[in-house]
Amino acid sequence: MALKSIFDSGALRTELEKAGIKTSFIPIIWKYVIQNPNCEFDEIPSLPSAIYPLLQSKFKTCTSTVDTVLESNDNVTTKLLVKLKNGAFVEAVIMRYDSRLGICGGKPRPGGVRATLCVSSQVGCKMACTFCATGSMGFKNNLSSGEIVEQLVHASRICEIRNIVFMGMGEPMNNYTSLVEAVRSMIGYPFLISPRRITISTVGIIPCIKKLHDDLPSVNLAVSLHAPDQKTRCEIMPTASKFSLEQLMEALRVFQQKSQQKIFIEYIMLNGKNDSEEQAHDLAKLLEKFQVVINLIPFNPIGSLSTHSTSTDQGVVKFQQILRGTYNIRTTIRKQMGQDIMGACGQLVVSIPGKGSPEGSSSVPDIEDLIRV
Numbered sequence: 001m002a003l004k005s006i007f008d009s010g011a012l013r014t015e016l017e018k019a020g021i022k023t024s025f026i027p028i029i030w031k032y033v034i035q036n037p038n039c040e041f042d043e044i045p046s047l048p049s050a051i052y053p054l055l056q057s058k059f060k061t062c063t064s065t066v067d068t069v070l071e072s073n074d075n076v077t078t079k080l081l082v083k084l085k086n087g088a089f090v091e092a093v094i095m096r097y098d099s100r101l102g103i104c105g106g107k108p109r110p111g112g113v114r115a116t117l118c119v120s121s122q123v124g125c126k127m128a129c130t131f132c133a134t135g136s137m138g139f140k141n142n143l144s145s146g147e148i149v150e151q152l153v154h155a156s157r158i159c160e161i162r163n164i165v166f167m168g169m170g171e172p173m174n175n176y177t178s179l180v181e182a183v184r185s186m187i188g189y190p191f192l193i194s195p196r197r198i199t200i201s202t203v204g205i206i207p208c209i210k211k212l213h214d215d216l217p218s219v220n221l222a223v224s225l226h227a228p229d230q231k232t233r234c235e236i237m238p239t240a241s242k243f244s245l246e247q248l249m250e251a252l253r254v255f256q257q258k259s260q261q262k263i264f265i266e267y268i269m270l271n272g273k274n275d276s277e278e279q280a281h282d283l284a285k286l287l288e289k290f291q292v293v294i295n296l297i298p299f300n301p302i303g304s305l306s307t308h309s310t311s312t313d314q315g316v317v318k319f320q321q322i323l324r325g326t327y328n329i330r331t332t333i334r335k336q337m338g339q340d341i342m343g344a345c346g347q348l349v350v351s352i353p354g355k356g357s358p359e360g361s362s363s364v365p366d367i368e369d370l371i372r373v
């Protein structure tokens with residue numbers, strides 16, 4: 001039987017309960033394993049004796065390994081290429097943002113360097129968004145909750161992680177059970193990531209949006225909208241045809257009513273497709289009854305497979321001006337980070353320097369839809 005990740009909280013909890021051992025030992029085990037990457041289970045002090053053979057026979061301290069660490073020239077982005085136990089690869093990206101560089105009330109913001117980790121939830125993705133190289137890989141498999149949490153474990157050994165965004169490879173809501181289990185682990189001891197600093201990004205899987213707040217209170221929701229009308233939206237994201245825009249907006253209304261949280265709207269800027277002034281007005285009218293932050297994402301070309309091109313800088317700024325100036329909607333333009341290591345928005349598809357593509361799927365550079373700070 002294949003050994004499971006010790007960070008698969010559901011499996012670990014089940015085994016401990018079956019053996020009549022308190023699950024309150026789980027945080028102690030995790031803390032020791034995080035602090036001692038190469039440890040054996042029998043080195044963990046102060047556990048009941050019955051726990052050691054159980055851990056050794058069913059679990060591993062880490063089922064994934066960091067194959068490659070790539071540092072960006074911008075000194076803010078680090079990409080981890082993570083090898084899973086089945087031999088597949090996913091990517092996790094650390095972005096460090098110095099909050100003191102921002103301006104708040106005319107003065108530099110308080111704080112310091114804050115790190116955000118972008119995690120993957122699937123190998124590949126079945127959603128096939130036309131701007132996304134992960135989508136071009138097709139779907140390979142879901143990650144277990146332990147494999148998701150292990151990305152945080154690996155990243156935490158590089159720097160302290162403050163924020164988590166589920167914007168790496170895969171549609172997290174298509175792996176909902178593992179997503180919920182992983183987030184609950186990240187919120188708990190010893191990780192203690194505030195749920196308000198965790199953001200789940202989705203193309204709009206309505207049944208999951210409806211239950212997200214009940215399952216994970218205070219966690220943020222980001223929605224890849226990308227167009228103010230259903231026809232254009234479906235051209236950019238073919239799977240959006242499954243749910244009408246009206247159904248999506250109603251699900252967002254209910255989410256916001258229950259959570260009282262602002263919703264992040266992701267909008268990739270595609271030249272001549274969704275970036276006209278008229279579309280900016282339509283987008284604002286669609287969202288005017290919501291509390292949202294719109295994040296305009298300059299498109300990263302992903303090679304010959306891409307049928308899209310990047311909006312002009314002036315076009316992006318004009319779009320932002322309409323949303324902000326005319327409708328007073330908070331709108332940011334995502335800063336590009338880590339393009340040289342394919343860690344920027346829309347660039348997460350696994351590539352191993354000097355090894356070609358382990359998925360054998362494409363010569364396309366990596367991609368996925370990345371972060372806000």
Ligand code: SF4
Nearest residue numbers: 125128129132135170
């Ligand atoms: S943007 Fe996200 S949901 Fe769409 S294909 Fe890429 S990974 Fe999947």
